[in-house]
Amino acid sequence: MTLTAAETSTDRPGAAISRQAIVDASRKIVGYALFERQGAAANDNAMLFEALSETGSEALAGSKNVFVHCSFEIMADGHLDILDPRKAVLQIPQDESLTKEGVAIRRDILLKARKDGFRLALDHRVLQPAYASWLPLVSYIMLDLQQLDAQWIERTIRAARERSKAEIVAQNVRDGEQHEALRKLGVRYFQGHWFAQPTVVRDSGVQASQHSVIRLMNLVRTEAEVSEIEAFLKHEPTLSFKLLRFINSCGFGLSTEITSFRHAVMILGFNRLFRWAALLMTSTRAGGAAPAAGSTAVVRARLMELLATDLLPPEACDDAFLVGLFSMLDTLVGVPMAEAVVSMNLPADVSRALLENGGPFAPFLELAKACETGDEVAFARAAGELQLSNHQVNWAHLQALIWADEIEGLGSK
Structure with a gap:
């Protein structure tokens, strides 16, 4: 069983890159998540890599980490050469309902990327028993707060701490109050637009x-x-x-x-x-x-x-x-x-x-x-x-x- 990326039509318009800031506990930008806009013609992020190839990957040469949305298909097809593993974090969507064979094949892909020097980011579903073989390879666990009930957020953070050495990145942070609560739970990285909200301060x-x-x-x-x-x-x-x-x-x-x-x-x-x-x-x-x-x-x-x-x-x-x-x-x-x-x-x-x-x-x-x-x-x-x-x-x-x-x-x- 092999994985291949979808054919890229030469006449389709290129994808436009969007970004979200990833900030630390002090709300300083430490990285960016780069992804295709939601209306892109493909969902495997092939066009994101086309855009990076066309414009050059110098954006990955600065002091900040860049989380690049990247499918298993892209990884299997050898498109990672344009990325600097010292700066790029591969943020990988997880397929639903994988067979044991599918889990094993994708683990091999993840393992090769790690051997090539890349850090890997997967969402909180990697904590499920079916993906136990992936967990030691993961550097970041992406915790989408919009997908979890409040009662499950703390449980998920605790599970990540107990089962993995990966850092947690809390996504879709609502406001400063939620940021502070997560920080007290040990979360160090956050993604969202909340930091741009004006605050009247008389200092x-x-x-x-x-x-x-x-x-x-x-x-x-x-x-x-x-x-x-x-x-x-x-x-x-x-x-x-x-x-x-x-x-x-x-x-x-x-x-x-x-x-x-x-x-x-x-x-x-x-x-x-x-x-x-x-x-x-x-x-x-x-x-x-x-x-x-x-x-x-x-x-x-x-x-x-x-x-x-x-x-x-x-x-x-x-x-x-x-x-x-x-x-x-x-x-x-x-x-x-x-x-x-x-x-x-x-x-x-x-x-x-x-x-x-x-x-x-x-x-x-x-x-x-x-x-x-x-x-x-x-x-x-x-x-x-x-x-x-x-x-x-x-x-x-x-x-x-x-x-x-x-x-x-x-x-x-």
């Missing part, structure tokens, strides 16, 4: 730091005298240091290192500097905001900028970046979006996208959000309006993940 210490970033942004936006900005930065050495790190490390292709703010203005100009000053906001979150919120905002920003590159003039691409970056401003600063936006001197179309979901940047933002949620209808509507192919979106999406990983590393130093 004077954190807000003072954010106020400094907003002050810097407004000085740059209004093209204040360089001497005035330099005087301000002398009192904010941390902001100055991070800003210069961003500028010197983010692919400008500059032939010389930027050594001061005045030098940066001469080389880049105020408009380009504004976006880098805005990035500082993602590293100065309000006390209740998850670190994952800042990471998500940076991915959205870069994704929107890349998608806009061939459709809008350069200055509009910078504004698309700002829309993505500030699309989680309410979460990052802990106040309602309207209150947050009014404190900044943003371009009119940027404010319109954030406050009214309108204007030229609205479909770009809708598309960026759909890449996170797997919303088939929203994705098709936005991609159709922008006349972007799945291939174009996939390429931009993976490049945005790489770039955001680099930015996060700089911002944390």
Whole structure:
């Protein structure tokens, strides 16, 4: 008995990649789950691997783990060569009602993947007696909270602890309260959108730091005298240091290192500097905001900028970046979006996208959000309006993940 992947039609449209963040107990992103959108023509994730092959697997080269949805058929057909086993975790759906022979065949496939260096993730059904031979090979057990009654969640976690050394990843976490309850049960990894929920927090210490970033942004936006900005930065050495790190490390292709703010203005100009000053906001979150919120905002920003590159003039691409970056401003600063936006001197179309979901940047933002949620209808509507192919979106999406990983590393130093 052998397993073969379904034939891939050369004329069918490529799948579009969606992602969900995987966060740790402190709500910092430690990995992503990559999967085909629900409306994909195949359910074996063959098109996901086609998309990774077309766009390159560099997205797996950053500091984060990438959970790649991968069928047994894909594994059996030898399509894993494009993945780096040091970074890729194979998240494998389990077949229903397997015979003993089927369980044995699939165990051999799992064993080969482990010998090749891959870590494996299966859902909680791997704890059933029929799959006992698989359990020692599993690194992660995916616990879908929507598939289990509340009374069974703790029992399943306990069973996983007793029978396996695998880490548990709790999927579809509802809110911070559920996250905290699971954390107390020993769960260390979580997947879901709950971390993006705005929380109003009045933390004077954190807000003072954010106020400094907003002050810097407004000085740059209004093209204040360089001497005035330099005087301000002398009192904010941390902001100055991070800003210069961003500028010197983010692919400008500059032939010389930027050594001061005045030098940066001469080389880049105020408009380009504004976006880098805005990035500082993602590293100065309000006390209740998850670190994952800042990471998500940076991915959205870069994704929107890349998608806009061939459709809008350069200055509009910078504004698309700002829309993505500030699309989680309410979460990052802990106040309602309207209150947050009014404190900044943003371009009119940027404010319109954030406050009214309108204007030229609205479909770009809708598309960026759909890449996170797997919303088939929203994705098709936005991609159709922008006349972007799945291939174009996939390429931009993976490049945005790489770039955001680099930015996060700089911002944390």
